[in-house]
Every structure is written in structure tokens, then in C-alpha cells.
Amino acid sequence: MNIDNKAINTIRMLSVDQIESANSGHPGLPLGAAPMAYALFKNHIIRDAHDMDWHNRDRFILSAGHGSALLYSLLHVFGYGLTIDDLKDFRQLDSKTPGHPEYGHTRGVEATTGPLGQGIAMAVGMALAEEKLASIYNKDDLKLVDHYTYTIVGDGCLMEGISNEASSLAGTLKLKKLIVLYDSNRISIEGSTDLAFSENVLDRYKALGWDVFTVEDGNNLDDINAKIEEAKKSDKPAIIEVKTKIGFGSPREDTAKAHGEPLGAEGRKATREFYEVLDEDFYISDEVSEYFEKLIEDNTKKANQKKEIEKEYAKKYPEEYEKFINSLNPEKTELLEEDYYKSFEKDMATRSVSGEVLNKLAKDNKLIFGGSADLGPSNKTTLKGEEYFSTENRAGRNLTFGVREHAMGAITNGILLHGGLKTYAATFLVFSDYLKPTIRLASLMNIPNVFIFTHDSIGVGEDGPTHEPIEHLAMLRSIPGVIVLRPADGCETAASLNIAFNSKSTPVVLALSRQNLPQLENSSKDGLKRGAYIIKKEEGELEKIVIATGSEVSLAVEAAKDMKGVRVVSMPSMELFDAQSSDYKEEILPKNITKRISIEALSSFGWHKYVGLSGLTISLDGFGASGKGAEVFERFGFTVENIKKKIEEF
Missing domain, CATH: 3.40.50.920 (Rossmann fold)
Incomplete structure (x- = not known):
């Protein structure tokens, strides 16, 4: 057995040991998907274990977050800060290894992925942010922003509607530095995916504007690496279907029972024997440990080579470099001018006030970059005098998500997770139901996403009860850690946007009127x-x-x-x-x-x-x-x- 296979089998068994130790978890994905994850971390993801927040690192999201034991095993063996004791605490209270990956809780985790489909949608946001920042800062001779976004998804992620919404936009925008590895094992909790998921996924992704590739054997490292290299050369986002067997090597291989149940003592022993791993919990041989040390240093060298470009950039373009570094610091947000709060005199809808204030903020801060789910003119969120971000125009500052509210929330979360931009998402308040999961995740991740919801009551009028929100503010107010603002006039609206765009770690929801409202004499910022x-x-x-x-x-x-x-x-x-x-x-x-x-x-x-x-x-x-x-x-x-x-x- 060669050293790569020994390393992969070590990762597999570390994952199984975590799950057995907790008597809870999902062994099926780690056993089947370990080779593709190992290939990514060894050969493709450029990231420095000694400088984990380095801005130009490749991003990796495990969209199929139930397979978290695999991610934690990778973070341990590749030196990202998790110890063996952390792995032994898998799924335990206050551990660094919770049941699903949590951003901000575990170093090396780029996004909180629990609800399926959210991860791939946030990956689209990260890839979009990379393209946008590259258009702002990169020079012909030096690329300050230049990295890939990788994600591993499962059948469940691709069944969720949010993944199709996000993938459709990614294909339209040709986000060429987004590479998705699809763990195609055709098994879900209830059994074979043939019961409910018979479509040809790659044909669907072709139709969405992606390049598609297939790896017939998920254990074939050479083929996995070759397909990833091909994907990197594409001018489109790419999906690689890697055909695997869930629970590979275990007595439950290729069955639904492998998905979300521990293997049990006998099952673990049989799996160890199959992989020729010593019958010892959390075992890593000296040979494999030394090999991973070498891989860690190799990755650091690759990162340092890219950092040399950054050093040259800083010397040649010091002003642009300073702006970029400041953009990564949430404390550098510009504030609204004090005299703007009471500058509204005539009756105005608070959505219209918001539009004026947003444009004022965006004029002063070029890193504000967001948009609406095809309702920009109604939400008043279109930045005046600015073009739309598109395949042909990465300099555009208006981002239209199309009629894709689910994806819009997750994509803007991904933009914020990437860093360097301030974003917002807009639609009618009644459609906030479609964004609830992403608002909740924004709060869980402590990221300051701004959600601008207009047409906030029965004042919507002629569109009728389907478009008139009733219970929606109560729903939004019920989400822990979210600030909901429903301003009464221009002064309160201006102050609301000021709070929203200066928030450092809290999502903010604005509920704004369609109809004109008077300016109130005693309103107060x-x-x-x-x-x-x-x-x-x-x-x-x-x-x-x-x-x-x-x-x-x-x-x-x-x-x-x-x-x-x-x-x-x-x-x-x-x-x-x-x-x-x-x-x-x-x-x-x-x-x-x-x-x-x-x-x-x-x-x-x-x-x-x-x-x-x-x-x-x-x-x-x-x-x-x-x-x-x-x-x-x-x-x-x-x-x-x-x-x-x-x-x-x-």
C-alpha cells in the first residue's frame, strides 16, 4: 500500500473513531469521500497552516456538513489547529468539533454548514467576492486577489432548491474559480436516491452553464487530481462528479444505514481490518505522521510563493494595498454624515429614503456591493450611475440575483465570509420567508449581513394578501441575535441604514414602507x-x-x-x-x-x-x-x- 492510501485510510479511521467515541455522527461520507478531500488538501488547496487567516488562501467548504468528522480529521492531520483530544471530543458540549461545522468556532472552518445546500450557495458568494475584489485591486502584472473556492457536496445538497438557484447564477456569471466536487454515492437516509432523485445532475449543470467532469472511481487519486486540474483551466464554474460508495470499506458499504449511524464496535473493527490500520483508537502511524508534516510544509511553501506577489504589490501599489488591508478590517467602516438625518422634508416612503441613503453610503464607500432579487427598482436598492456586475463587466457594482431569494441570502453571507466587501440583499418583506434560513445562519456566524425588505405591511395594497406581510416581522424578531428595524420616517430610516452598514458582527433587517409617510417633528436618530x-x-x-x-x-x-x-x-x-x-x-x-x-x-x-x-x-x-x-x-x-x-x- 502506498503512502497516499495509508494517509487516506488514516483520515477515514480518524473520522470513524470520532463518531464511535461520540456514539453519534455520519460515517458514510467520510469513508467514501476521503480520497477526493485528501486530493484537494494535498495538491490543490493553497493555504498556510501557520497563517490561517491569510486573505489569498483558497477557500474550502464542506457543504455536506453532516460529514464534519472528515473535515475535522483533515484539519488535524494538515496542521490547522485541531488536536487528537479535540477529535476525541467530537459532538461533545463546548468542544471544537461540533456536530456540524461552525464558522468562528473551529479554526479552519470557512462557513457554518448544517442545512444542506447552504454551503454550495455560500461558496458561490465567496467565488463572486473573489472576482469582484480582483476587478478592484488586481493589476496586469500583479494579482493581489487570486484564489479558488472549492466545495464538496452530496446528493442531498443538490436536491435542495437553493443549490440550483445559486448554481444557476454562478453559471450565468461564469465564476470560473469555483470548483465543486460531487460525492455521488446515490444513497440518502431513506434509501437509494432513485426513490426521489433520478435526474442526470451533470446534464442539469451543463444547462446551467457549468463545465462538467466525471471520475468513475472515487478511490482513483490520479483521476481526481487530473479532473481538478482540467477544471482549473475552464472559463466556467466546474462540477466534478466523483462516483463513490457510501461507507466504503465498512460492513454497511453502499447502504442507507451507513449514512448517519455509528458503525458499532464490530463494524469499526472490520473496517480497520479492511484498511489495514492498526486496531487502536485514533491511530496515526509514525510514517503517516511524518508524511503529513512534509505536506504541511509543502503547502506553506506554496503559500509563501503567493505571498511574495503580495509583497511586490505592496511595494509597487502602496495606496491600493493599504485600502485592501483596511477593507478586511471591520473597524474601518465609514459613517454617515451627521447632517443627513434631518435632510428630508416632503412625505416619502421609507424605501425611497433608504434608496437615497444607500446611494450616499455607496458613493463614499466603494466596497458596498449588493443587490436585489429582481426588485431593485421597487426596493430602491439600485446604485445610481453604476453598472451591473456581469460576465463582461466585473467592475459593475449592482448585483442582480434574479428571482432567487433563497440563494441571495446565502450568496451575500458567502461574500461577507470571504471578506473585503460590505453587502446587502433586498426583496419584499413578504418574501423574507425564503431568506429565513440564511438570516439565521448569518446570526449563528456573527456576520453583519444587511437585509433590506420593503413593502412592509398591508399598505402594499393592490397586490393583495399574497404580497402583504402579516406574521413576517414576528418571525424575524424571533431569530436570536438579529436586529430588526422598522423606521417611521426619513430620520429614523437614515439612522437605521447607519446602524446596518456599521454593524460589525450582527445581521440587520430593515422593514420599509411602500407608501409615503410624513417626516415627524420629534423623530430622533x-x-x-x-x-x-x-x-x-x-x-x-x-x-x-x-x-x-x-x-x-x-x-x-x-x-x-x-x-x-x-x-x-x-x-x-x-x-x-x-x-x-x-x-x-x-x-x-x-x-x-x-x-x-x-x-x-x-x-x-x-x-x-x-x-x-x-x-x-x-x-x-x-x-x-x-x-x-x-x-x-x-x-x-x-x-x-x-x-x-x-x-x-x-
Whole structure:
């Protein structure tokens, strides 16, 4: 047996040992896919184990994240910081080796991949970021940004719709430095994929604009390496179908039971015998250990060769190099000018205000790069005077995702994970359902993605209940670690974008109106930053508190303007308000005032936290209707007259 096969079999058994130690995990993928992963890490991925955050490293994402034991084995043997003790702690509380890879938790993990399909979609984002940054910084003689993005996917990843959305855009944009290795074993949890997945995947990818390759034997290293080299020469993204057997070498080979169950003591022993690995847990022979040390140093040498180009670039183009290095530092974000907050005078939809502010920010910060799911003109997220990013024009700053909301969220997450750019994703609020998994992952990964959602209530009007969000803000507010902002006017909207694009580690969601709203005299950027503030102070003794958000704030202020003892609070962000001191919260919402009313033209879900069980919620817990926006508001009681009556009667 040659040294490569010994190394691969060591990786396989380290993976099995992790799973057996935890009595939990997925041995099928590591046993089948180890050769292709080893080939990548040995011969193709240029990455320095001694400088793991080096910006020009090749990226690798295990999209089939359930096979995490394989990734952890690779990170150990290739010197990326995981110890044998870490492998022994697989799937244990607070270990560095959780059940699915977690970005920011385990060094060397480029993205959190749990839900299938998310990984390949984030890989598309990374490849897109590489192309964009290359267009900004690379010179004819020196390439500062020049690397590949690799991902290993399984049948499950390619069944998920998000992978097709992302792959379609990658093919359209010809992201030629994206290479996908497809672990094609034709088995899923319920059995053969013939039960539900009979398409010709490579024909589909040809139709999507990819180059396609096949490796008939997943254990043939020479063929795997040759196909990867061919893929690197393509002017398109490439997918390599590597035909494997799930659980290869184990008694459960080629069966569904190999997917997600430990092999058991007897199964592990039989697998060790098949691979001719010593019957000892977490065993690495001296010969194999020394070989991996050599591979680690070889990879470092390859990385150092590329770093020499970077040094030359820094000497020849010092200003551009400084800008690039600063772009990788989240502390270098430019702030909005102070005089911009109150510069809006006429009635404006908050989506329109957002469009103006976004363009202002983008003019000052050339690294803002994002777009909409084919709704740029409606979302007001198109950067004026800028062209679209395309195959022919990598300098374009407007990115259209097409009607692909699922992929848009994951791709923008991938752009941020790559580093060097600030991005945003936009669509109608009602379609935020399609982005929920990616918003959740952004929060899990602590990356500051900006989600701009417009048409935020029944004010959408004529498009009717299919396009009028009801429960969506409650859903978004329920995601841990996300800031949701629903501003009431120009001042609050400008402050919201300022928070969003200056966030360092928190995803921010903006909910913006389609319809025009008045500019409010007492709106406050500082109040918005605290989540809630008094926008209309009571006259005399405080008796009732009205809490409103977004388009309903102006209705509340108007309804209560002649009422004594009634305070109106604008609460653009529950999350920011909840983070304030108890003294501030008491100042805004005194505990002794129990007559509280919330007004929001959306679901009442979550509002009793602020108004109490005896409080009044003026909200909408059914679906909307089709008609002119003002008439729909009137139909459901969101008028000054009705609100005034309810406040008085409460």
C-alpha cells in the first residue's frame, strides 16, 4: 500500500473513531469521500497552516456538513489547529468539533454548514467576492486577489432548491474559480436516491452553464487530481462528479444505514481490518505522521510563493494595498454624515429614503456591493450611475440575483465570509420567508449581513394578501441575535441604514414602507439607536402609553395629539430597546402605567411583552386584502379616527 492510501485510510479511521467515541455522527461520507478531500488538501488547496487567516488562501467548504468528522480529521492531520483530544471530543458540549461545522468556532472552518445546500450557495458568494475584489485591486502584472473556492457536496445538497438557484447564477456569471466536487454515492437516509432523485445532475449543470467532469472511481487519486486540474483551466464554474460508495470499506458499504449511524464496535473493527490500520483508537502511524508534516510544509511553501506577489504589490501599489488591508478590517467602516438625518422634508416612503441613503453610503464607500432579487427598482436598492456586475463587466457594482431569494441570502453571507466587501440583499418583506434560513445562519456566524425588505405591511395594497406581510416581522424578531428595524420616517430610516452598514458582527433587517409617510417633528436618530423613545410626550400626568412602529407612528401621533396624559413611543427596534438599561426602559415605559396600546399593521404576536396581558394591540392577525393601500388600511382600522377612538375608549 502506498503512502497516499495509508494517509487516506488514516483520515477515514480518524473520522470513524470520532463518531464511535461520540456514539453519534455520519460515517458514510467520510469513508467514501476521503480520497477526493485528501486530493484537494494535498495538491490543490493553497493555504498556510501557520497563517490561517491569510486573505489569498483558497477557500474550502464542506457543504455536506453532516460529514464534519472528515473535515475535522483533515484539519488535524494538515496542521490547522485541531488536536487528537479535540477529535476525541467530537459532538461533545463546548468542544471544537461540533456536530456540524461552525464558522468562528473551529479554526479552519470557512462557513457554518448544517442545512444542506447552504454551503454550495455560500461558496458561490465567496467565488463572486473573489472576482469582484480582483476587478478592484488586481493589476496586469500583479494579482493581489487570486484564489479558488472549492466545495464538496452530496446528493442531498443538490436536491435542495437553493443549490440550483445559486448554481444557476454562478453559471450565468461564469465564476470560473469555483470548483465543486460531487460525492455521488446515490444513497440518502431513506434509501437509494432513485426513490426521489433520478435526474442526470451533470446534464442539469451543463444547462446551467457549468463545465462538467466525471471520475468513475472515487478511490482513483490520479483521476481526481487530473479532473481538478482540467477544471482549473475552464472559463466556467466546474462540477466534478466523483462516483463513490457510501461507507466504503465498512460492513454497511453502499447502504442507507451507513449514512448517519455509528458503525458499532464490530463494524469499526472490520473496517480497520479492511484498511489495514492498526486496531487502536485514533491511530496515526509514525510514517503517516511524518508524511503529513512534509505536506504541511509543502503547502506553506506554496503559500509563501503567493505571498511574495503580495509583497511586490505592496511595494509597487502602496495606496491600493493599504485600502485592501483596511477593507478586511471591520473597524474601518465609514459613517454617515451627521447632517443627513434631518435632510428630508416632503412625505416619502421609507424605501425611497433608504434608496437615497444607500446611494450616499455607496458613493463614499466603494466596497458596498449588493443587490436585489429582481426588485431593485421597487426596493430602491439600485446604485445610481453604476453598472451591473456581469460576465463582461466585473467592475459593475449592482448585483442582480434574479428571482432567487433563497440563494441571495446565502450568496451575500458567502461574500461577507470571504471578506473585503460590505453587502446587502433586498426583496419584499413578504418574501423574507425564503431568506429565513440564511438570516439565521448569518446570526449563528456573527456576520453583519444587511437585509433590506420593503413593502412592509398591508399598505402594499393592490397586490393583495399574497404580497402583504402579516406574521413576517414576528418571525424575524424571533431569530436570536438579529436586529430588526422598522423606521417611521426619513430620520429614523437614515439612522437605521447607519446602524446596518456599521454593524460589525450582527445581521440587520430593515422593514420599509411602500407608501409615503410624513417626516415627524420629534423623530430622533439617537432614539432609534436605543430602540424606542418618546416621540410625543404626554401633557400632565401620564395615563396611557401608545407604542407604534413604522408607518403607524404618524397615525399614533396624529390620533393622540390633543389627548392629555397620553404618551406616544416610537419603537423601531425591539432588540435595541431590550438591550438598554433598566433605568432607560423604565423612563420610556414606566411599570406603573398599565394602560398600554401597541399599533402595528402586522401580527400582534410578541407585543404583549410590552403592553401586558391586559394591554390593547391594534394589529392584524388575519390576512389582508386587495385594493388601494389607503382603503386597505381603512378596512382594517388603521386610520387616525379609529385609533383615536380606541385610545379614548381603552
